[in-house]
Amino acid sequence: MRTRRTFSVGGFLSSGFLWLYALIAIAPLLLMVLNSFRTMPEMAQSPLGLPQSLNFSSYQKAWITADFQTYFVNSIFVTVASTILSTAVSLLAAYAFARTKSKLFGAIEATFLSGLMLPVYLAVLPLFFLLESLGLVSNLWSLILVYAALGIPFSTFVLAGFFRQLPIELDEAARLDGAGPFKTFLLVHLPLVRPAIATVIVFRFVPVWNDFFYPLILIRDQNAYTLPVGITRFFGEYQTDWATLFAGLTLATIPLVVLFLLATKQIVSGLTAGMSK
Structure with missing residues (x-):
């Protein structure tokens, strides 16, 4: 009886602490969204108040006048x-x-995984000259190729671990049914590693979406700016227009929130897979 009561109290305290942490984490985001619907006079009178009405003029100003739509579309495409x-x-x-x-494949895998140990920022200078010689500087494809290459070591490491957990009998059964290696991969193994795929996608989407370093180095054309670089210019022009700033930040946050809401179940499955074995 005492053990059950202790467990209940511990669970209650843990839940209360997690809810408190969630409220503290969500509060700045909620404040940002609410202020994006307010006018400057409203915020001057009551910085932490609620909007008197839903004012979408700040979103229109950020999206069209401040050229936020260009940065947003560029970031979506690149990411x-x-x-x-x-x-x-x-x-x-x-x-x-x-x-x-195979020993050969083992050596190739070790080469892939060695990318996890290399500081990527040390390769910026040769990477810049390589892309410049190919005529890709100030081109969005330079960012796409760089980000894709940087994400391969981690993604391969995670996905290979999931594929190794699948029983070899699946391959044998598919082979008896006349399926080749690629068909087995596409129809048998791929559906079984969806949690791992979702985990990899989220772990790659978020840092690419938020990255400031490579767009700053590789992009010179303002029309090719992604959101992190575009927001710095956005802040410089609208530093006194808080409603427009909050509207722009809200727009930049929406894709991440939608991604986590859609992939939460798969992410949890991917992170906890194999824990019970």
Whole structure:
């Protein structure tokens, strides 16, 4: 009886602490969203008050007048394209490493994983000259290729671990049904590693979406700016217009929130897979 009561109290305290932490973490985001619907006179009178009415003029100003739509579309294109490319290459590589017993493939896998130990910022100078010689500087494809290459080591490491957990009997059964290696990969293994794919996508999408360093180095054309670089210019022009600033920050946050809401279940499954074994 005492053990049950102790467990209940501990669970109650843990839940209370987590709810408190969630409220503290969400409060700044909620304040940002609420202030994006307010006018400057309202915020001057009551900085922490509620909006008197839903005013969308700040969003219109940020999206059209401040050219926020250009930064947003560029970030969407770069992030989605680099994540898809990185995940596709990593899936094929991880499947080959997990299902092929060969010293050559083991050496290639070690080469892939060595990318996790290299500080990527040390390669900025040769990378810049390489992309400049290819005519890709100030081109969004330079960012896509760089981000995709940087994401392959981590994605391959995660996906190969999931593929190795799948029983070899699946391959044998598919082979008896006449399926080749690629068909087995596409129809049998790929659906089973969806939690890992979701985890990899989220872990690549977020840092690429928020990255400031590479767009600052590789992009010179203002029309090719992504959100992190564009927001610095945005802040410089609208530093006294708080409603427009909050509207722009809210727009920049929406894709991350939507991604986490859609992929939460798969992320949890991917992070906890194998814990009960």
